[in-house]
Amino acid sequence: MKSAIAVFPGTNRERDMAEALEMASGRPPAMVWHRDAELPDADLIVVPGGFSYGDYLRAGAMAAHSPVLRSVAEAARRGVAVLGVCNGFQILVEAGLLPGALLPNASLRFVCRDIGLRIVNGRTAFAGAYGAGRTLRMPVAHRDGNYFADADTLDRLEDEDRIAFRYAPLDGEAADRFNPNGSVRNIAGIYNEAGNVLGMMPHPENAVRPDQGSTDGRGLFAGLAAALG
Amino acid sequence: MRAPMKAKVHVTLKPGVLDPQGKAIAHALEALGFDGVADVRQGKYIEIDLEHGSGDSGGDSSGDSSVGAEDRVNDMCEKLLANTVIENYSVEIES
Numbered sequence: 446m447k448s449a450i451a452v453f454p455g456t457n458r459e460r461d462m463a464e465a466l467e468m469a470s471g472r473p474p475a476m477v478w479h480r481d482a483e484l485p486d487a488d489l490i491v492v493p494g495g496f497s498y499g500d501y502l503r504a505g506a507m508a509a510h511s512p513v514l515r516s517v518a519e520a521a522r523r524g525v526a527v528l529g530v531c532n533g534f535q536i537l538v539e540a541g542l543l544p545g546a547l548l549p550n551a552s553l554r555f556v557c558r559d560i561g562l563r564i565v566n567g568r569t570a571f572a573g574a575y576g577a578g579r580t581l582r583m584p585v586a587h588r589d590g591n592y593f594a595d596a597d598t599l600d601r602l603e604d605e606d607r608i609a610f611r612y613a614p615l616d617g618e619a620a621d622r623f624n625p626n627g628s629v630r631n632i633a634g635i636y637n638e639a640g641n642v643l644g645m646m647p648h649p650e651n652a653v654r655p656d657q658g659s660t661d662g663r664g665l666f667a668g669l670a671a672a673l674g
Numbered sequence: 675m676r677a678p679m680k681a682k683v684h685v686t687l688k689p690g691v692l693d694p695q696g697k698a699i700a701h702a703l704e705a706l707g708f709d710g711v712a713d714v715r716q717g718k719y720i721e722i723d724l725e726h727g728s729g730d731s732g733g734d735s736s737g738d739s740s741v742g743a744e745d746r747v748n749d750m751c752e753k754l755l756a757n758t759v760i761e762n763y764s765v766e767i768e769s
Contacts, residue, residue, distance in 0.1 A: 503757055510754065539757065546759040553694050593691060593760060
């Protein structure tokens, strides 16, 4: 699997993402600066977490109009796999590659903790290693992760099996606590219509080594490496 | 050289979109003893200075460039200033 990571001023998870990708695929990803309109040939493009352009105006709003994002959008239309994590998810919705929006957390606080992540649709290159129904442990770290879409859009996402993940209780976690940000219908990640673009708030790249407290993120990268060769 | 026109843009959350900041402000007003605050919605206000004639697609040379300007600022709102999934916007041009 050849992969590329889009990097913006203010991105801060690109090294973690590169490590996770190299661990799974055996090859380091290409790092692509936001001004580069040319993307290298890649089977997977990742838009990682951070605070691109300082979250000015709205999280992801500036990055969504950068030269590299135009190339990402074009690649997505050709069917190339695209993964947006955290700020990357915010950028993909701002760019219109995924429906809905990410609002400030209902608590108005930055939330940084482990959450439970239930696989809803596990029949994709992204989640194929897991299987539906499993609950993973993964960290979130964001202030604007409160997924919102109108009821029609949400119904359509559910009808078309495009909910990738929902927040779910970890062992013993109270029912009113497991959703870290107020996301509607506990949505933590969604696919585009074709299923080749995934946006998610939790950080699988920060759950690949035992010292990170969880290795549940490995399956996502291993599954991609297996599916994309 | 004429002074630039000023575009005043208000961006507000659509009805039905959760606004926790507005809720927090309403609670704070209540705590300060202000009665009768039924609801608070927080938005953004953006000012843009526009040069006369720049980027007008209509080529209007009659002097009234505020019509072209309004179209341009509406376009700016659609493309960047507002996220129309969650926000409404209004534009006012001041010559």
